[in-house]
Amino acid sequence: MPELPEVEVTRRRLAPRMVGRTVQRVVTTTDSYFFLTKPAVLKRQLPGRQITDLFRLGKYLLAELNDSSRLMLHLGMTGQLFLAGSTSPRLLSSTARSSLSPTRQLKFKRDTHTHLMLEFSDGDPAIFFRDVRKFGKVLLLEPGRSDRRLDRLGVDALSSTGDQLFQASRKRSIATKSLLLDQSVLAGVGNIYADEALYLAGVRPTRRAARLSRRDCDALVAALQRVMLRSIETGGSSISDYVAPDGSDGGYQDERWVYARTKMPCQKCGASIRRIVIGQRSTHYCPSCQR
DNA sequence: ATCTGTCCCTGGACGC
């Protein structure tokens, strides 16, 4: 699922294809939970505006426009942002996939899950936003307007410090795993990298946050940054739906230590990786390396 | 203020 590294890879690869372009036409599906700004408003308001920057806040992508409005995009669980012309089996429904001969890769064609398409005036490849489960979000922020989702974000996980995590953990009775997933504490951390960081820091995900030492917090933040930077380097994690903007898979899923490795041996000690549920989220850890 | 549980959505896995 798209977390900070996947969103950052998307941003880096999309920016050169978006910044400086002027939106010409907007195509959407019908109004739904996905559209925080109604499709009709996007279609009316966006054409003619030029994208001047593409930046990231936590897991949110923000396209800055030349009238100081901003288009906020969130990939949710299954969101995919990619360029016209991309090919990937992950971009196709299972029926479309099975009708393909193995040697043939069809270029992506807009389907019922493709909720937003931006076309540009200079004929450059259009941008597609596809999201099967519709947990993603699109919101147009007019100049000077903000949104609670953004206002609530804590410090970006890549620039956070152990001391910030330590301060935020005081008097908190929740599990450390839940604290790491709290976007108002560290923005950008999701289920995969929380589990990976807890493993590398040797911290049991169930440990009450208030029982973390300053040293634990330093180790957790260092581990988070290590796995996230490495994931960005390898193009993110393609475990279920994530693809980069050109349709290519990431590589970090092949390097992960514990996430979705239930019952497989720990790569450090050989113990069997355990899966439990914390706050309705599946959580993976090594019972022997993490205390 | 903090915490927990519920809900949104759809496709894939699994059992019969």
Next chain:
DNA sequence: TGCGTCCAGGGACAGA
């Protein structure tokens, strides 16, 4: 083969 059931999970929200 085909159907029903369960599960995945980011984040907003309600209620304790």
